[in-house]
Amino acid sequence: MASDKGVYSVMRRELHRIWRNPRYLIIMTLGIVFTFVFFATMTREGQPKCLSVAVVDMDGSYLSRRICHEINATQGVSVAAVYNNHTEARKAMQRGDIFAFYEIPKGTYNDLLQFRSPHFVLYVNSAYMLAGTLSYKQLATMGMLATGAVQREVYRKKGYKDDDIMGLIQPVEYDTRTIGNPWINYGNYLMTTLIPAVIAFIVLMHTAYVIARERQERTMKSWLRRAGGNALYALIGKILPYNIWYCLLCLLANLIMFGFMGFPLEGSWLLMVLNSILLVFAAQCAGCFIAGCIPDPPLSMGISAIYSAMSFSLSGFSFPVESMPAFFYSFSWLYPIRHYFLNFSDIAIFGNGFGHCWPRFCAMLVFGVLLIVGAFMIQWQMRQEAKPSPQKIKTTAL
Amino acid sequence: MMSKLKDIWTVLSIEVRRVFGDRMVLLIFFLAPLLYPLIFCCIYHNENVEDMSIAIVDEACSEESKRIVHKLDATPELSVAYRCSNLGEARHLLENHEVRSIFYFPKDFSTRIAKMQTARIVVFSDMSSFYFYKAALTGGNAVLIDEMHTIELERYEKAGLTNEEAQIQMQPVVMENTTLFNPTGGYGSFFLPCLMMLVIHQTLFLGICILTGDARENRKSLHLIPPHLRRGSVHRVTIGRALCYLIIYVPICILDLWFIPRWFNLPQLGNLYTILIFLLPFVLAVIFFGMTVGNIMVRQKISPMLCFVFFSLVLFFLTGMVWPQESMPRFWYHFSYLFPSTPGVQGYVKLSSMGAPLSEVRHEYMALWIQAAIYFITATLVLSIQIFIRRRKNILTHNLRNVRQNGMGAITNNPLTTLRSNNNAKNNKL
Secondary structure: OHHHOOHHHHHHHHHHHHHHOOHHHHHHHHHHHHHHHHHHHHOOOOOOOOEEEEEEEOOOOHHHHHHHHHHHHOOOEEEEEEEOOHHHHHHHHHHOOOOEEEEEOOOHHHHHHOOOOOEEEEEEEOOOHHHHHHHHHHHHHHHHHHHHHHHHHHHHHOOOOHHHHHHHHOOEEEEEEEEOOOOOOHHHHHHHHHHHHHHHHHHHHHHHHHHHHHHHOOOHHHHHHHOOOOHHHHHHHHHHHHHHHHHHHHHHHHHHHHHHOOOOOOOOHHHHHHHHHHHHHHHHHHHHHHHHHOOOHHHHHHHHHHHHHOHHHHOOOOOOHHHOOHHHHHHHHHOHHHHHHHHHHHHHHOOOOHHHHHHHHHHHHHOHHHHHHHHHHHHHHHHHHHOOOHHHHHHHHO | OHHHHHHHHHHHHHHHHHHHOOHHHHHHHHHHHHHHHHHHHHHOOOOOOOOEEEEEEEOOOOHHHHHHHHHHHHOOOEEEEEEEOOHHHHHHHHHOOOOOEEEEEOOOHHHHHHOOOOEEEEEEEEOOOHHHHHHHHHHHHHHHHHHHHHHHHHHHHHOOOOHHHHHHHHOOOEEEEEEEOOOOOOHHHHHHHHHHHHHHHHHHHHHHHHHHHHHHHOOOOOOOOOHHHOOOOHHHHHHHHHHHHHHHHHHHHHHHHHHHHHHOOOOOOOOHHHHHHHHHHHHHHHHHHHHHHHHHHOOOOOHHHHHHOOHHHHHHHHOOOOOOHHHOOHHHHHHHOOOOHHHHHHHHHHHHHOOOOHHHHHHHHHHHHHHHHHHHHHHHHHHHHHHHHHHHHHHHHHHHHHHHHHOHHHOOOOHHHHHHHHHHHHHHHO
16 A cells, blocks of 8 residues: 555545545635725725715805815715804714814904914824825815915916916826826725735634644544655645645635736736746745644744734735834745745736746745644654653553 | 622633633733733734835936936935846846836936936835835835925026025915824834724733633533522622633733833823723623623534634724724724724724823724623523523433423423422432
8 A cells, every 4th residue: 555655645534534524724814805895895986986085164154165075076075064163073083983184263254354374283193094184185175276276366367378277286296107006096995915915814823723623523543644755745735735725715816807807917827827826835835834833733823823913914905114113124024925926026016027027936936844844853853752751661661 | 799799700710710720811910911912922023124225227328317216315214225227137136036116217208307307216125024014115205205305406596586586485374293103104003003992902802702611612611600599599600700810801801902012112191090991891791702602502622723823813904993983884894893893993992092081982992891791691592492402301301200200290391399309309219
């Protein structure tokens, strides 16, 4: 039966184990599907719409009411309430009812008529990052336009043509080109990196789990026996079914995102496929390393969770890793998702070819070393266990 | 009354021994809530992107463009790293991640200004992180507004207006911006308060699930309940256990939600007393939620780690701190209220970062108490059902054994009589 020992045999054993108890594979798959559906439906609109803002109208004039109407007409925000004083508005903001408010002081209209520049104050709640930034952006734009409208009226009265007026009011303007996400769509931004990050997270935990389970069920020996005593074959055979399954899921997710949901993919499909496969592989290697080095199953799961819970931050897609302290910048290289993310931005955003991506592909392959170390540790532990303890020697000697 | 308290005390002491006897639970209850806030406070210590490298392509080479480039370099957000002769060169830098943004001044830039037309600066921004875009926008806008004023002022002066007249003409309405509750607009000040609450939520939840899984796996979940409490007084078990976790988590909460934000200078306007009052229903809701889910779903000690940790990400988005609650699809909004983290994070941020009094977070506070009450009932109910099922199983096995020993006549429905008859049989044998 020498031919029946090796990677293939371990793989058959693992498939049998999955068949006997498919609960966790199903749960994890459902977890990925749930996360995908969650983000897809949550960010369906691209950007949060109809953010509540307010106006503190202390002037009560024609002008202040017109400002309310203009805010309502601005895309993305709507006036939830008009308050009479600052305190009420502040309280509403503290309750989380509004994200920003304009304060129009008393006598604004008169000031305007008498050429004394009145002051408008825009208060923004930045404790809510996205809502605060977006409502600020919309209201500031509206404010600029309102100022422009007043200026335009003055120029019109002076007899300028409308074409010339624009040049007078706005001598310089930006023409912004957002590369890789022309609509500034949050769904595109979040999903393309968060979904692979969740998959990598689950792959790592699941790998650590299946190894920990062997230890808990005390089936390490039979597992290694199927691999002919070689822990590396045992590990490869064990992770291969999961590798194929999760690679398929990751590719499917990418296919839906870049294919059906229409997120831009500038570069080649093939590189994206390679990127996904290597991500799953590297995550599995990291899982094997942790579960291989730590013999206590609960502890190995705990360490895996602590390590991988930071992957979302250290992938650097939300807050750039370059702006973190130097230690964490270096530490982020220990995460497969970081390499995936850099490759993703090269392939999907800039359409770069293999020439740009190969160092990161290599880095993800280097995670294979962890697999070998994990296998070595398992082999070593098994040898330690197999060694007869001193007490046993004594009894046999007697 | 005294017997009730004694029962609760018994359960509590059993639970405390279990918590301190389990290495994994200790890791999750004590190390994780300490480690994570500290690590993340360090990670997000630099709140914003500073001195982001940009490339300049200046085909206009005019006085204005040079002035704008100098101003861009002077902003805290941007730093001019390269000056390229053409767009291709700059694009190459952008693709190699040497720069994150390109500011391109077309050839007709200065002629358009001279002709009093709108001149255009094209900004290319790397969208791999929205923070690059934000930095380019913030820095760029500040310069743009300033430059517009300079150009307009020059024109008005040429047209013979005095400085004051020109100012009024330029800015008929002065716009002032005030950023509240997170003055730097930093990522850390926004993210860390949410993270602290989520860490408390997830570690407490996971710890409880792991303890439940451990008991299930070793088939001792019934043994951990004193025998006289197994019928009718299961709620005392729930209360006793909850008290144990509550006592452990109060100091952790104070450390994570009060002292660590202080040490790292996060915005903190609330006071400890209000926050503690708010945290009581939060911690209770999480405990009972953990007990309910643990008793229904968890069968192994290590599986909660596998199944629940990745869910933290979804929980974070469900809190409504990123995607505002009012813009969420209705289904997700209602779904989010299944978890104590949603009102917990919302309420804590309002109390602590925004300095709201307790009366302004009434909605969240009530939601947490309702959650705590409902999950207390479900936790007790699930435990009672499990005890019932287990007892049924025991009766069946007893009966089976009795039938084998004594024939069909020995079937009984009451486990006590079964036990008694077994004891009698043993005594008779003796």
